[in-house]
Amino acid sequence: xxxxxxxxxxxxxxxxxxxxxVILGLAAWISDRLEPVQSDLAGRAYATDGDTLHxxxxxxxxxxxxxxxLEQMCRDKADISWPCGQVxxxxxxxxxxxxxxICHPSGHDKFGRILAACDAGGSDLGAAMMLDGLAVSxxxxxxxxxxxxDGKVGIWQGRFERPQQWRADARSGGAGET
Numbered sequence: 001x002x003x004x005x006x007x008x009x010x011x012x013x014x015x016x017x018x019x020x021x022v023i024l025g026l027a028a029w030i031s032d033r034l035e036p037v038q039s040d041l042a043g044r045a046y047a048t049d050g051d052t053l054h055x056x057x058x059x060x061x062x063x064x065x066x067x068x069x070l071e072q073m074c075r076d077k078a079d080i081s082w083p084c085g086q087v088x089x090x091x092x093x094x095x096x097x098x099x100x101x102i103c104h105p106s107g108h109d110k111f112g113r114i115l116a117a118c119d120a121g122g123s124d125l126g127a128a129m130m131l132d133g134l135a136v137s138x139x140x141x142x143x144x145x146x147x148x149x150d151g152k153v154g155i156w157q158g159r160f161e162r163p164q165q166w167r168a169d170a171r172s173g174g175a176g177e178t
Contacts, residue, residue: 050088064140074160
């Protein structure tokens with residue numbers, strides 16, 4: 001039996017070493033960019049707005065929802081302005097209450113916040129905010145959004161600007177009620 005190298009010239013000599021180095025380098029580069037899987041987080045928390053929490057000194061963003069910004073105003077069915085961003089924060093704090101949260105991280109957002117689905121007393125906070133009509137869905141809670149929209153609760157009772165659009169308008173100096 002002649003050596004393995006003779007039958008596999010692709011992996012022989014310097015070229016084989018180069019391929020091995022490239023493969024190892026590529027594997028190291030990929031693993032460096034993958035976010036580590038975090039274990040669940042638990043503890044007491046409080047809301048800083050309608051979709052952001054502080055838990056054990058860490059900032060978490062509720063996965064799958066976008067709540068009105070703190071300064072954002074919405075219109076009710078009588079076309080009267082109301083502070084939907086403040087109401088969303090207040091409601092999230094109310095849902096948390098004194099319960100210990102259990103959060104299931106799944107990455108980070110562009111601001112470095114941990115993205116997580118969180119439960120308080122067995123209740124999914126994202127789903128509850130959606131059913132109360134105090135957030136819009138980022139694909140995770142489409143059914144709950146439809147229930148709130150059809151029931152005309154929260155922001156769905158009148159007119160509002162989607163939080164993502166409101167932020168874009170605020171950056172350009174044009175945020176306001178719609």
